[in-house]
Amino acid sequence: MAATDLAIELLRASVLAATPVLLAAVGGAYTYFANVFNIAMEGMMLIGAFTAVVGSYFARSWAVGLAAGVAGGLVAAALFVLFAVALRTDEFVTGTAINMLALGGTTYALRQMFGVRGAFMSSQIRALPRWDLPFGPVLGGHPFLVYMALVLTLLAEWHIRRTRFGMRLRAAGEDPKTLDAAGVSSSAMKAWSIMISGALCGLAGAYLSLGYVRLFSENMSNGRGWISLAAIILTRGRPLGILVMSLAFGLFDGMGMSLQGAGIPAQLTQMLPYVATLAALRIYSLRQKL
Amino acid sequence: MSTKISGPGVRMSSVVKVYPPDVLALDNVDICISPGSIHSIIGENGAGKSTLMKVLYGITQANAGHIEVGGKPVRFASPRQAVRAGIGMVHQELMLIPSYTVWENVVLGAEPVTYLGRVKGEAALARVGEIIERWGLKLDCSAIVGDLSISAQQKVEILKLLYRDVQVLIMDEPTAVLTPQETAELFVRLRALNSDGRTIIFISHRLSEVLDISDEITVMRRGRRVMTTPNRGLSRADLARAMVGRDVVFSAVREGDAALDSSQRPPQPSPPTVPPCLEVRGLSMTVRGRGRPVLDDVSLEVRGGEIVGIAGVEGNGQFELVQAITGAVKPDSGSILMSGQDVTGASVMSRRRLMCSVPQDRKLAGGAGAMSLVDNSIMTHHRLRPSLSSKLTPLLLPRACRDFCARLIAEYSVVASGPDAALSQLSGGNQQKVIVGREFSHDVDLVLLDNPTRGLDVGSSEFIHAQILKKRSEGKGCLLVSADLDELLSLCDRIIVMYEGRVAAEFAGSEADRDSVGRAMLGLGPGPGRGPESEGVTSGR
Numbered sequence: 001m002a003a004t005d006l007a008i009e010l011l012r013a014s015v016l017a018a019t020p021v022l023l024a025a026v027g028g029a030y031t032y033f034a035n036v037f038n039i040a041m042e043g044m045m046l047i048g049a050f051t052a053v054v055g056s057y058f059a060r061s062w063a064v065g066l067a068a069g070v071a072g073g074l075v076a077a078a079l080f081v082l083f084a085v086a087l088r089t090d091e092f093v094t095g096t097a098i099n100m101l102a103l104g105g106t107t108y109a110l111r112q113m114f115g116v117r118g119a120f121m122s123s124q125i126r127a128l129p130r131w132d133l134p135f136g137p138v139l140g141g142h143p144f145l146v147y148m149a150l151v152l153t154l155l156a157e158w159h160i161r162r163t164r165f166g167m168r169l170r171a172a173g174e175d176p177k178t179l180d181a182a183g184v185s186s187s188a189m190k191a192w193s194i195m196i197s198g199a200l201c202g203l204a205g206a207y208l209s210l211g212y213v214r215l216f217s218e219n220m221s222n223g224r225g226w227i228s229l230a231a232i233i234l235t236r237g238r239p240l241g242i243l244v245m246s247l248a249f250g251l252f253d254g255m256g257m258s259l260q261g262a263g264i265p266a267q268l269t270q271m272l273p274y275v276a277t278l279a280a281l282r283i284y285s286l287r288q289k290l
Numbered sequence: 291m292s293t294k295i296s297g298p299g300v301r302m303s304s305v306v307k308v309y310p311p312d313v314l315a316l317d318n319v320d321i322c323i324s325p326g327s328i329h330s331i332i333g334e335n336g337a338g339k340s341t342l343m344k345v346l347y348g349i350t351q352a353n354a355g356h357i358e359v360g361g362k363p364v365r366f367a368s369p370r371q372a373v374r375a376g377i378g379m380v381h382q383e384l385m386l387i388p389s390y391t392v393w394e395n396v397v398l399g400a401e402p403v404t405y406l407g408r409v410k411g412e413a414a415l416a417r418v419g420e421i422i423e424r425w426g427l428k429l430d431c432s433a434i435v436g437d438l439s440i441s442a443q444q445k446v447e448i449l450k451l452l453y454r455d456v457q458v459l460i461m462d463e464p465t466a467v468l469t470p471q472e473t474a475e476l477f478v479r480l481r482a483l484n485s486d487g488r489t490i491i492f493i494s495h496r497l498s499e500v501l502d503i504s505d506e507i508t509v510m511r512r513g514r515r516v517m518t519t520p521n522r523g524l525s526r527a528d529l530a531r532a533m534v535g536r537d538v539v540f541s542a543v544r545e546g547d548a549a550l551d552s553s554q555r556p557p558q559p560s561p562p563t564v565p566p567c568l569e570v571r572g573l574s575m576t577v578r579g580r581g582r583p584v585l586d587d588v589s590l591e592v593r594g595g596e597i598v599g600i601a602g603v604e605g606n607g608q609f610e611l612v613q614a615i616t617g618a619v620k621p622d623s624g625s626i627l628m629s630g631q632d633v634t635g636a637s638v639m640s641r642r643r644l645m646c647s648v649p650q651d652r653k654l655a656g657g658a659g660a661m662s663l664v665d666n667s668i669m670t671h672h673r674l675r676p677s678l679s680s681k682l683t684p685l686l687l688p689r690a691c692r693d694f695c696a697r698l699i700a701e702y703s704v705v706a707s708g709p710d711a712a713l714s715q716l717s718g719g720n721q722q723k724v725i726v727g728r729e730f731s732h733d734v735d736l737v738l739l740d741n742p743t744r745g746l747d748v749g750s751s752e753f754i755h756a757q758i759l760k761k762r763s764e765g766k767g768c769l770l771v772s773a774d775l776d777e778l779l780s781l782c783d784r785i786i787v788m789y790e791g792r793v794a795a796e797f798a799g800s801e802a803d804r805d806s807v808g809r810a811m812l813g814l815g816p817g818p819g820r821g822p823e824s825e826g827v828t829s830g831r
Contacts, residue, residue, distance in 0.1 A: 163407040171387050171398055178385040182399030182450075183370030 010254045011138045016212060017273075018250025019146045020045065020204040020221075025228035025242040026149070026156045027200025032237035033160055034193035035173035039095035040080050042225025043102030044198050048073040048205025050106040053125055053216040054113070062126040066145075066206050073202020074195060076102065081191045099225075107218045119217035128211040143211035145203065150243075152200070157239040169193060201225065223274065230277050234284050245280070252276040298360030298376065298457055298489065299325035300346065305355030307341055315341040316352065317513040323458075323491060323506075325360075328484050330492045330500040330521075333510035333533055335718065335747040339493050342510070343460050347379045348372040359458070370399075378456030380447040382463045388436030392446055393418045395435050396453050421452050425482065440604055441472040448479070458489045465499055467773065469603060470808040477503050495533075495748075497526040509533055534748065565630060567735040567767040568592040568645075573614055573624035584610045585621060586791040592767040594735060597758065599782030600771040603811050607791035608771045609650065612740045615769075616649075617641045629735050642670055645736040646729040650744070650771075652718070656725040659714030663706060666713045667695040667728050674732070702727035703753070719750030726754055730761060737761050737768040743777060755781060775804060789813040 024041045031038035048069040055061075055068025080098055083089045114120045128143040160166040169189050171179040176186035204224070209216045227249055235241030256272035300323040307316035316338050323329045331339045344350045346357060348366025357364050359375055366372040369379070386395050393411075396418050402410045419431050427445050429438075435446060444464060451459055461480070465473045480503065484490050494500050500507060501524060508518040509532040516532050568591065575585040585607050592598045602608050613619040615626060617638040625634045628644040649655035657666045668691050672678055678690050695709040702723045706716055713721055726742060739758065743751040758781060761768055772778050778785055785802045787795040787810035795810035 164401045164403045164409050174387050178387055181385040184399050
């Protein structure tokens with residue numbers, strides 16, 4: 001009995017841990033197909049997490065928090081578009097700058113606005129509502145963004161594969177000059193893909209600070225944006241593949257937490273999902289050489 | 291011609307285009323293209339014909355001048371507006387998404403969609419299929435474009451324009467990548483479109499083709515229109531004189547038609563006893579993601595004092611063969627010997643001691659655009675020539691390098707402001723002369739040439755051809771890969787044709803003619819048989 005309880009608890013934790021990675025990676029799939037090297041997901045997620053807490057705290061409403069999270073991600077994405085697309089700066093350098101700005105900026109704002117260091121908690125922060133869906137012990141009773149993430153994944157798959165937008169998006173990534181010659185601006189498609197990625201990273205951030213936990217802490221995205229990037233590259237941007245990769249990451253994340261209870265130092269167990277990601281990348285590179 | 295229904299005519303008047311800072315690309319050009327005609331525009335590289343078409347198609351804007359289409363004044367800010375006004379262009383480099391199917395490429399930018407934004411695949415497929423049927427294009431709608439031959443891809447480009455119901459078609463050097471048979475097929479198609487009333491503007495520098503297809507011919511030189519004339523009683527010499535501005539003696543090297551005079555070819559000096567400077571034995575290579583091997587048991591020999599040509603439609607393994615010989619890629623099996631030494635596993639540098647090589651892409655592999663002529667000219671020599679570096683230290687001697695470069699500039703008549711000019715400041719022809727000069731100054735027995743005159747004007751090409759012939763008379767062995775069949779026919783002692791990674795045929799220089807080499811390039815046997823028409827379909831799986 002205790003063993004099944006433990007297993008259910010582990011799987012629940014996996015689903016919860018997988019969601020932010022999934023949300024960010026689905027957004028990143030758009031930039032992947034538009035051939036934008038989007039390493040700013042980490043920063044956009046962190047900014048989203050912070051603005052979500054700010055919105056939720058001041059308005060005392062989870063909905064405002066969610067909207068503020070998305071807005072935060074969009075502002076960061078707009079910055080990316082302004083530099084990398086409109087002013088044609090290097091994507092890698094711009095993305096790095098946004099990540100550093102996000103880390104420093106949210107930490108600074110946290111200290112200035114709330115006068116705390118490390119983490120900000122308050123009962124005024126309203127969490128995302130949980131949906132008690134009859135999906136059994138593992139899938140039921142999660143914050144509603146978990147379910148939305150699943151729906152968005154399916155939608156993205158359809159959107160990228162079947163629609164006019166998707167067709168132009170993939171064309172922009174594969175051969176921008178050809179798309180321009182067909183009378184569609186490839187830069188505009190790239191900008192759109194970054195904005196979509198920003199919005200979804202904002203959602204992922206809001207989920208972290210209002211769903212997964214109910215606080216903001218410095219650097220709380222903690223590498224999840226990078227894991228998303230790895231998931232995208234591993235699955236070549238296919239949303240359904242990303243879903244599987246995110247769940248695998250979530251499982252290792254959950255496993256790490258369970259092992260902590262078994263007396264293994266936390267520093268080691270927290271490494272588990274990242275080590276697993278590295279291993280997956282290596283396996284992928286081996287497979288690619290064949 | 292008077293009875294057919296005519297598409298719109300195009301009139302461009304006093305068009306001026308300046309590329310900053312001071313290049314006058316179009317100098318007050320007036321041109322009138324009659325409705326429903328096939329109008330050719332010819333000129334050397336840099337004569338302004340491409341710029342003129344870019345202005346007409348809205349890719350670039352003129353600094354002054356007027357354009358009228360069908361009698362109405364127009365001004366296109368983008369190709370999209372030009373297409374809406376019924377003008378379409380098939381670019382020299384094809385504008386297609388390789389991983390998309392034929393129909394997806396055709397509808398891209400003008401997709402039929404449901405109100406949710408879903409692309410109506412079935413409707414598009416039907417519409418595209420209808421156009422293919424109507425014009426007898428023989429394409430498979432669902433084939434992946436990247437798998438098609440170049441000529442089939444060109445048909446997709448034409449299909450794109452027909453889908454948008456374009457009435458004026460601009461064809462920018464469409465025959466540069468085609469075999470003679472494919473060119474003939476293209477001309478049949480263009481005439482069919484023309485007799486349906488469409489106006490066709492044909493850009494080329496191959497005079498015989500222009501004389502074959504045009505109703506009217508405009509000659510451009512240095513940004514000016516030199517003449518426009520109906521195509522009646524003209525000869526190649528007339529056009530060449532107008533293009534170059536002086537009489538051109540047709541050497542064996544240019545415009546070699548089937549009637550090429552073989553007596554102009556220098557006699558082959560080498561007896562077959564000369565040891566080969568290059569032996570390739572059973573070379574095979576596969577690349578991930580490509581179904582069939584890119585090289586399939588290729589064997590060939592080049593002996594001192596001969597020029598061996600490699601012909602083939604682009605993408606049939608020539609590029610990979612060159613890469614394997616230079617050491618840029620490792621073949622899966624087979625061996626390569628240079629002057630009797632096995633270099634199969636040798637590094638690029640150790641091969642450079644035995645061969646010199648003019649690569650296909652001068653910007654990417656030939657030279658460093660931003661660096662000076664001195665730096666570009668000493669590349670490789672800086673390692674192999676003791677005279678360039680000091681005896682005691684590994685440092686280069688700047689004066690020796692400059693002298694070396696200055697000699698090269700003089701010897702290869704490079705037009706440049708001096709040895710310190712950046713390579714990219716030179717014209718394409720002069721850049722290529724620097725690269726050819728650098729490689730040819732390297733005294734080795736094997737000379738590898740991959741499309742050495744691609745994109746060059748007549749004068750520079752002639753110069754480089756003369757240098758190649760000189761190398762041969764010095765007893766060097768040359769392997770010449772070229773997409774220009776005329777070049778191969780006029781220079782080579784033997785021509786090897788590659789098709790799908792294999793050696794498909796070999797011709798002695800004296801017995802090679804455009805037709806038989808062209809057939810081998812298409813993978814067809816000798817003599818009449820399956821026409822090139824069906825080729826686009828079969829290679830599309």
